[in-house]
Every structure is written in C-alpha cells, then in structure tokens.
Amino acid sequence: KQEVTQIPAALSVPEGENLVLNCSFTDSAIYNLQWFRQDPGKGLTSLLLIQSSQREQTSGRLNASLDKSSGRSTLYIAASQPGDSATYLCAVGGGGGADGLTFGKGTHLIIQP
Amino acid sequence: DAGITQSPRHKVTETGTPVTLRCHQTENHRYMYWYRQDPGHGLRLIHYSYGVKDTDKGEVSDGYSVSRSKTEDFLLTLESATSSQTSVYFCAISDSVDRVNEQFFGPGTRLTVL
Numbered sequence: 001k002q003e004v005t006q007i008p009a010a011l012s013v014p015e016g017e018n019l020v021l022n023c024s025f026t027d028s029a030i031y032n033l034q035w036f037r038q039d040p041g042k043g044l045t046s047l048l049l050i051q052s053s054q055r056e057q058t059s060g061r062l063n064a065s066l067d068k069s070s071g072r073s074t075l076y077i078a079a080s081q082p083g084d085s086a087t088y089l090c091a092v093g094g095g096g097g098a099d100g101l102t103f104g105k106g107t108h109l110i111i112q113p
Numbered sequence: 114d115a116g117i118t119q120s121p122r123h124k125v126t127e128t129g130t131p132v133t134l135r136c137h138q139t140e141n142h143r144y145m146y147w148y149r150q151d152p153g154h155g156l157r158l159i160h161y162s163y164g165v166k167d168t169d170k171g172e173v174s175d176g177y178s179v180s181r182s183k184t185e186d187f188l189l190t191l192e193s194a195t196s197s198q199t200s201v202y203f204c205a206i207s208d209s210v211d212r213v214n215e216q217f218f219g220p221g222t223r224l225t226v227l
C-alpha cells in the first residue's frame with residue numbers, strides 16, 4: 001500500500017525567505033505526482049504536476065522536483081510572501097493514472113510579514 | 114478554474130438517514146473521484162469512476178455507494194449515515210489527454226451527522 005509522508009508538518013518563516021517542503025512515498029511505481037495548495041475551509045488548488053518520466057516542473061516562484069527511484073519530491077518556494085500561507089499537499093498517482101491519488105497529510109505553512 | 118460544482122455545500126443530518134451528495138462537471142472529463150478529508154487522516158479516496166456506469170472502490174468505500182449515469186454527474190450516497198461519516202467530501206475530475214491525468218478539485222461539501 002502506498003504511503004505518503006510530508007515533512008515538516010508545520011513551518012513558520014519570515015517573508016522573503018526561500019523554503020523547501022519535502023514529500024516521500026514508499027512505492028516508487030508511481031504514474032505522476034501533484035502538489036496542491038489548500039486555504040482554510042477551501043478546496044484544493046493544483047500547483048504543479050510531475051509525470052513519472054520528468055525530473056522537475058516550474059511555475060513562477062514554485063519549483064517541484066521528483067526523484068522516483070528514492071521516493072522523494074520537493075517543492076521549492078522562492079521569495080516567500082504572506083499570501084503563500086496555506087497548507088501544501090503532496091499526492092501520488094498510481095496505476096495508469098486514473099486510479100485516484102494517495103495524499104500526504106500536508107505541511108501547514110505560515111509566512112510572517 | 115475547472116468547472117466543478119458540488120451540492121449541497123453544507124448538510125447536517127441525523128444518524129440512520131440516507132444522504133446523497135452530487136458532483137457536477139462542465140469539462141467533459143472522463144474520470145471522476147470522491148475523497149473525504151479528516152483531521153489526522155488527510156484526504157482518502159472513497160470511490161472513483163472511469164466512465165459512465167463504470168466505477169470502482171477506493172481505500173475507504175465501506176458505507177458508501179456511487180452512481181454515474183451521465184458524464185457530467187457523479188453521485189455519492191450514504192445509505193444510512195453514521196457519525197463516523199462526518200467529514201468534508203471533495204469531488205475531483207481528470208482526463209487522460211496527453212496522458213497527464215492532472216486532478217482538479219471541487220469546493221467540497223461539509224457533512225455533519227448527528
């Protein structure tokens with residue numbers, strides 16, 4: 001059974017810092033990996049998707065990397081802003097990509113103004 | 114944002130009553146999913162559908178059933194609600210165009226079973 005772990009569970013940093021969120025998974029036979037953002041009381045917003053054949057994806061100040069063989073992904077946030085405060089979720093997709101995602105429990109991020 | 118709506122957005126019901134949650138999409142995506150989110154457990158897959166009338170069980174399917182009679186609608190039914198089914202329920206959609214299968218989520222339904 002796939003298990004996804006996110007470290008740290010919570011993180012508080014001053015505005016402007018670069019930071020890294022970590023995600024690890026136990027079964028390397030994944031189809032893809034997605035990073036999401038969730039604001040309190042809201043739904044999930046897809047940030048980045050990395051297919052199993054890719055090493056990284058970038059969107060603006062966000063960069064996600066994938067090392068499938070070691071079962072790890074990182075989300076790098078550059079020049080953090082208070083608006084980045086949210087819970088960040090990592091999820092892996094297995095099978096042919098249609099079988100649903102297995103989620104980590106998230107990293108609760110607070111950016112101090 | 115992907116065109117996904119969920120109804121109702123909030124519901125309070127009593128133990129033993131049937132409840133149906135609806136997910137509606139306007140994206141014509143093939144795949145649809147139901148997840149529940151609970152403190153300490155994160156999001157877990159309940160059921161999913163890979164086409165009209167084609168569904169399968171996820172990790173936490175006991176006590177739930179689903180139906181998909183049209184591409185755009187995916188219904189989640191709790192035949193006899195229990196307090197352990199108090200949760201936030203999210204619907205998601207994806208498609209296999211370019212073999213990406215990126216999932217997009219609806220706004221969620223907060224269900225309270227008293």
